[in-house]
Amino acid sequence: MTAASRPITTPATPELFRGALEFEHTPIGVRPHRLPAWALDQARDAQLAMAQAQPSGVRISVDTAATSIEVTALATRYGYRGVPARAPGVFDLVVDGRLHGRASLDTATVVTLDPATGVADRADGVPGPVTFDRLPAGGKRVEIWLPHTESVEIVELRSDEPLRPSVERRPTWLHHGSSISHGSNADRPTGTWPAVAAALAGLELTNLGLGGSAMLDPFTARVIRDTPADLISCKLGINLVNADVMRLRAFGPAVHGFLDTIRDGHPDTPLFVISPVYCPIHEHTPGPADFDHAALAAGEMRFTASGDPAEVAAGKLTLTVVREHLARIVRERSATDPNLHHVDGLDLYGPADEQTHPLPDRLHPDTATHRLIGERFAARLGRDAALSTDRGAHRAG
Structure with missing residues (x-):
């Protein structure tokens, strides 16, 4: 999107997502979860809480004619002290079933765990954009698959054409x-x-x-x-x-x-x-x-x-x-x-x-x-x- 393109802002609402079971409204946006809060309350387990908040399989699914889409988000990344950091989580963009692009956030909140003691250090990050340009013209189904290795809070989406929740339903x-x-x-x-x-x-x-x-x-x-x-x-x-x-x-x-x-x-x-x-x-x-x-x-x-x-x-x-x-x-x-x-x-x-x-x-x-x-x-x-x-x-x- 260029500065003169008057981008359309779309709030991150649950209707845009597939593959999540519950949504947490945070001070900056929406965090998808793969287990409901009542289940986490029964477990009281930090490993499970971390795993289910990493949105493996969760994607934003929209019908649109947009040729440019930008997602503003804040990621939380986990790593281990003494081990090389894993690569940043990836957002995959899929157009009508075909992988079209991939991008990562430049900044994130980083949690570093000590594998010997379990103690965690945290360095807070700020939201940033991931941008997908040059999408095919015309109407299409667009899926933005969220990173499966880091939790994310979605702030908003910006695009050059309206984004509507996808109507396609498969088994x-x-x-x-x-x-x-x-x-x-x-x-x-x-x-x-x-x-x-x-x-x-x-x-x-x-x-x-x-x-x-x-x-x-x-x-x-x-x-x-x-x-x-x-x-x-x-x-x-x-x-x-x-x-x-x-x-x-x-x-x-x-x-x-x-x-x-x-x-x-x-x-x-x-x-x-x-x-x-x-x-x-x-x-x-x-x-x-x-x-x-x-x-x-x-x-x-x-x-x-x-x-x-x-x-x-x-x-x-x-x-x-x-x-x-x-x-x-x-x-x-x-x-x-x-x-x-x-x-x-x-x-x-x-x-x-x-x-x-x-x-x-x-x-x-x-x-x-x-x-x-x-x-x-x-x-x-x-x-x-x-x-x-x-x-x-x-x-x-």
Whole structure:
């Protein structure tokens, strides 16, 4: 926009967003959240609060003829002392389903965590603009995907033509998972594996991938129960292992309870239970996971498993144990629930893939591997007759 173009200012209102479940009105704007405040009150967990405020899968979706759009926002970025700062979060601009541009905020509030003590230092930033110019002329659907690695407060939008909330409705996919589903190590919000799969399958994504926080929490199941969806998937297990929060005796009943709660609100919705993808450090070694302190000393972020494999016999969880029991639970339940499906995580990323697409920090995939996982899950959806695009269009209408 030029100084003489008389830009149109559009307030950041909830009607402009897709993929968020609640909105916080701050002194400067609107912060989207992926869990409601009542759920956070039940958890009282700083990791969960941080993860759900990072808007993975959340996007501004508008119909417009604008050729220039500017978003004013304030980001909050998190990093670790002694580890090189990650790249600034990315805003992706998508026009009629095609990635058109990307941009980042020049300034942000920065929170630096000490991995040894958990103490955080904070340096406050100020709002700034991200600008997308040279958009195609004429009417179009524009999506601005918010950064998946930093929380953002949206102040306002400015454009050279009016912005209207998008009217297009596609079948809605509600996905829950851990940091991999959140998008850890993907370099852009449209590059996380759920975003890749949603684009390929023609779905509207609501991503409840919560880094470090896929714990079979009852409040998460209730959120899923109460959120409209045409397709639901839950990728379960890795956080239970790497946080060492549960033993086998509790695991099975917790999975059943989680699925029972979802079915209370979605009795017939296609529901996919996805077991963990391959992760060598936890295949046969229980948690808790820990930082690789030698790598930290060298300025690199890597993880290791600190549990004792001998304790598996006493009920400690590993990924191999989790996969075995998830497969059994889904097999038994599907006898009376034909819309319940099991996806073996090793079919999405397995031992052979680790040879060609190693996990850079030993826990999370890179962008290319996110793409691989997303393509494979979309192909699985395409093969499964349970997903009907007509169903979502009927509900939306």
